[in-house]
Amino acid sequence: MTRAVDHRALNFPAQRTCPYAPPREYAELREHSPVHRIELPNGSSAWLITRHEHVRAVLADTRFSSDRGKPGFPSLLAGQARTNLSGYPMMIxxxxxxHSAARRAVLGEFTVxxxxxxxPRIQRIVDDCxxxxxxxxxPADLVTALSLxxxxxVICELLGVPYADHDFFQVHTxxxxxxxxxxxxxxxxxxxxxxxxxxxxxxxxxxxGDDLLGRQVLKQRENGTEDHGALVGLAFLLLLAGHETTANMISxxxxxxxxxxxxxxxxRDDPALTPGAVEELLRYLTIVENATSRVATTDIExxxxxIRAGEGVICLGHTADHDPEVFAEPERFDIARGARHHVAFGFGPHQCLGQNLARLELQVVFDTLLRRVPTLALATPSDQLPFKDDASVYGLYALPVTW
Structure with missing residues (x-):
């Protein structure tokens, strides 16, 4: 067991120079210093975890805490400590x-x-768009026409949020x-x-009402556990995660x-291939690079x-999903790869609650888009597209297309 030392300076977080590949600095760490100590923008420090096997090990180990209020939990925001995002209790x-009780209470809403x-309702929404x-x-902007x-x-209808208010929450999220x-x-x-x-x-x-939040209210009352704050935290998490990530994956x-x-x-010619293509897109892009942070509650190797108790760790999912030890020729996009063991949805107890919904939305969108718009083409060269280099969820601000 060793204590790794910095062998080079790293400006964290590094930006993707290729939209689809991990930053060169992260790839080098994965090869030469896969558990690496770095300084965060707020002046504190944390460990970067870059290899697929180590990322999965950390995310599956409950000795690493998800509590953003604990001392040492990593923050990516300069001048700020990491805290609970909303001020309300959230599963994340x-x-x-x-966590086990909170997840169990809502898990039935996201079964296959x-x-x-x-x-059928998702299909109708896609067709209408x-x-x-x-x-x-x-040309049209696919982001505003379809991706958002x-x-x-879908998430507004699921939660019972008036869609008329979607501009309000999109601005704030x-x-x-x-x-x-x-x-x-x-x-x-x-x-x-x-x-x-x-x-x-x-x-x-x-x-x-007959929506997710309404059903949760009734379930809590039946159990004698009605909690306004917990419901607000649940709504916040699902609203934020339920549209921001999927919208960026569509684009x-x-x-x-x-x-x-x-x-x-x-x-386009064989929709039976779409599920595999979706999994490869999730692996290839892994748009939520830095979301799976933890803090050690005891000394862990x-x-x-x-890694000492109280030290933070950041699992780099995109870098892990391009690990050549796990995915041969990881920079090659291959819809026949069979990449379901990626960590785009995280791993372990906190693996994304809505992953079944995300997969379904992506499959319906791609099948319908490719079938109905067979001549779809970029209206702007890809090297001129506005990528979200300044966001914690990677994506595109606009995608001009024509047909």
Missing amino acids: SMDPPE RRMQALQ LDAMLAGPR PVPSL TSLVRLSTPPEERSRSMGELTAYLSELVSAKQAEP LGTLILLENPAALAAV VGGTL
Whole structure:
């Protein structure tokens, strides 16, 4: 067991120089110093975990805490300590046994069977968005025409959030995931969003409907555990995670398929290939690079390196999903790879609750888009596209397309 030392300076977080490959600095660490101590923007330090096997080991080990309020939990925000995002209890920041109970209470909302029941409605939403896009001017921005409205509508209907308010929450969630957002703007967005969701939960408590939040209210009452704050935290987490990540995957996934015409043609001609293509897109892009952070609650060895109690770790999922020890020729996009063991949805107890919903949305979007718009093409060269280099969830601000 060793204590690794810095062998080179690293400006963290590093930016992708290629939109699809990990930053060169991270790839070098994965090969030469896979558990590496770095300085964070707020002046504290943490360990970067870069290899696939080590990332999965950390995320599966409950001795690494997810509690963002614990001393030593890594923060990517300059001048700020890492705290619970909303001020309300959220699963993403819980440890067992609280996390286990909170997850179990809502897990039934995201089963494969329930997602299959949602498929006709998701199909209708996608078709409506494409109807509007095809009837409009060319070129069109796929982000505003399809990528944002589809997951926004789906999560609004699932939660019981009025879709008329989607512009409001998109503005504020965009502010929250942008690393360069000034602290006062971040605080304002957080306050306005949580105030809105608190009012929404109060309305659900007064009159529970047949939606996720309404069902949770009734379940809590039946168990004698009704908790306004917990419901606000749940709504915040699902609203933020439920549209921001999927929207970016739709945009980037479409771009990848357009840049790989053989794969695009194969998926268009045989929808049975779409699930495999979705898994490879998730692996290839892994858009939430730095979200899986933890803090050690005891001394733990990872990859032969000793991490002390109270030290933070950041698992670099994108770098792990390009680990050549696990994925042969990882920089090659291969829809036949069979890459379901990627960590794009995390791993272990905190693995993404909504992954079945995300997979379904992506499959319906890509099948429908490729079938209905077979001549889809970029209207702007890919090297001129506005990538989200300043955000904690990678993606595109715009994707001009024509047909």
